Amino acid sequence: MKRFVFLVVLIVLAVNLPLSAAPKVVAQTPTLTIWTDDQRLPVLTELSKAFTEEYGVEVVVEPQGTENTMNTMTQGAATGEGPDIFTIPHDNMGRLVDTGVVAPIDLGDKAELFLPSALEAFTYNGELYGVPFAVENVALFRNVDLVPEAPATWAEAAEIGRQLVDEGTVEYAFAFPDLGYNYYPVYTAFSGYIFGRGEDGNYTADDLGMDSEGMIAGADWANTLIRDGYASENLDWEAAHVLFESGQAPFIITGPWAVDRFKTNEVPYAISAFPAAAEDGEPGAPFIGVQGFMVNAGSENLLLAQTFLTEFIATDEAMQYIFDNDPRPSAWVATFEATDDPDMRGFSEAGANGQAMPAIPAMGFVWDAWESAGLLITQGELTPGEALTQAAEQIRTQITESE
């Protein structure tokens, strides 16, 4: 027993001594931690070396998926976890701001140097919460060997596709990765929408357009092709891309992330803006996803993190460097205008009338229901009207349940 007591005393002393007796560490130089995705990792690592050289502040750049970043930020950031800075698509912003874990950013005069639409995407409740660097949207890809000129209407696109199938040149008239995010420009061409905007100009969960006439008309376009056997009954992101790159489908709607694989497979593609519902109609509008830097509000290096972004990232050199190493239409006007890459031009044209992806939390309920509706339509289980009405009900139910 004696020995036990002795041991306990020793341990208590040992645990307390080093912590209490140690002199207070004199302020040392801080270290900035940045989380980003795999594509941006090498770029930011290089950039931060320059920052370290210039200001003597160490920067650690770590790869993290969006989901992981979101989980850490929404669950642990208030208790001191997470990076100082992270890159994230803007549609996650609503959840981050509502949880109170991101700090507003003041760009000052530099705000003019960004695309207004990119800044708007990162604005929530009237405050700017991110420094945007890239704008992403889907565009219409066509196989130029099969389709030299971009179609002006969706009816025309379908007609070209059908002809090619009838001739036996291709297997399908159109490749559909999904009937949700990628397909959104078709819905919008027929004036469909997901969330309407309230009086304050922000998206509102009270106006859900999932079952609006435009959405149903948009889904009908794909449904007709599928029912007539001109498009696959199997809705699969990967399969759709394989169809396009193997020349088995003349059209696909997809984003910048697919460019590399199309180049590798040497499919002769061209990127263009979206057709309209009718000759004199508005072209379809894609969702715009803006990639940007956000600052952890619980960071011990809050001011440093904000300074890093406003003084170092929001510069011609850094923005050009980010663009050169991972080409996506830049959110920085100078870089955006300097490029003559036809792919980037194509994406910009397609996104010219784009709509910022809703960043309200209710958007989280949309994806699963929307995906299910798309599957039910392609499988012929439900008509577009039935499927989208059901999806709308599911989303409304979940919004009500969560309140």
Next chain:
Amino acid sequence: MNIKNAFPVTPSTILRLALVGVFDIAVLSLIRQLLDDGNYPLSAILGVVIVIITLCYSLEKLRYYRWLGVSIAAATLFVLYPILYTIYLSTTNAGYGHILTKHEAVEFLERQQYVPESGQQYTWTAYRSLETSDDYLLWLQAEDDTTYLTGIGTATKPASIGADGVGAADDKGIPLTIQGYQRLEKRDTVAIIDQLGEIAFGVAPDIIRITGLSAAATTQQRYRYDSDSDTLTDAETGLVYHPVEGVFETDDGQELPPGFRVGVGLHNFERFFASSALRGPLVRIISWNFAYAILSVFFGFALGLFIAVLFDTLPGKEIIRALLIIPYPIPALVSILIWRNLLNPDFGALVSLQESIFGTAPNWLTDPMWTRIAIIIINMWLSYPYFYIVSSGALQAIPTDMLDAAAVDGANAWQRFVKIILPLLLKIVSPLLVASFAFNFNNFNLIYIFNQGNPPIAGSPIPAGHTDILISFVYRLAFNSAISDYGLGASISIVLFLFVAAITWGQFRYTRVMEDQNA
């Protein structure tokens, strides 16, 4: 005897005590840190672990419990704690907007500063004391171009070039020197900006803080929490917030994020059982869940046993055995993805094979029935090597003299299998079958990787799929949407746990009855 009663100081005792000491120190520092973070439950559990381990390894009386002590400690930490934590979560509203504890939320809100109406905005330049490294002065320039000097604990005073030790100005009107202090260039302040940001310049109530690389402002703490009345007051607007269901709210319902986690009793269970929308097509999911688990075990075991019996006597069985076990070491994730591609309707190899033979092929990914069949087949593929190994081993344990005797009595091969081999075998492997059932009942990987629970069920009040099992449905409910509801997810997993526990208990009882009969 003598040695024991004295003080048995052997080298091994010293080493053991030293190791226990090192372990305790490590864990105690961890607990200290957790306590600082306010994580009391985990600290308490670690406290239990440390007591168990220390007692077992330092008291001679308890030396027989040493190894048991380790497993009890591990079970406490890795089994008991998650279970208790899940139960705790199920009684809270933890989830989107209610992640923090109330203490953390208040702390977060009390950190917020604001610039009061009487407050001033400035641009600043910092000067560091030549004597002590943590004393600074700020040269402030207000919007109307008036200039001030402020320091730590000294009131902010108007200042001008050439007066009170202020040296000559540069071309921007900022003094190059101040007596006793050295000017810091902007680039030099970057590294220490957060240090500067923590400093309250001036004297209360006119505290000036740095708010950016060139901006400073008179700021005040925005929210103050009063623990007696349990209210939070906004100094800027004068609004008073009360905690209501895990979020601070004014009397007219204006909410102040972030919310925090509060106990809600059995509300989550009520929601699950009362709301037809939340349950979704629950009956359908549960019946498929049972079918999935039972059929998976049945076919996997049947195929494994069949192969084991078939190759038990064949020449060259070692090579065949080695080949047959191949699916086992391949990660299930890889196998499932390969199967998914083989069954792809557009370019799956198996699909084109079926089409060339039968002229048509079922749609393995979108037809509810065929997707379910595909899942059972894949699970058979994944699990038969296990049952093959187990059965092969168990077959060796069946005494051959019984079989010989049966053969002499005129029983044919089938009769010998059904009457002798199978009953004896089942007795050996039935605990494994029960375990395998429990595993497959919650086999989330296969369902989610193969088809995410799809194809979707038409007419379901919330998204659910024909191949969703309970656990993948819970995943959809709690994690798939952006608005995670951990409290609800935890309460459903408890319901799920009760299900599996009841079934497993029933099965073990059943097998015990069977064993009794056999014996």
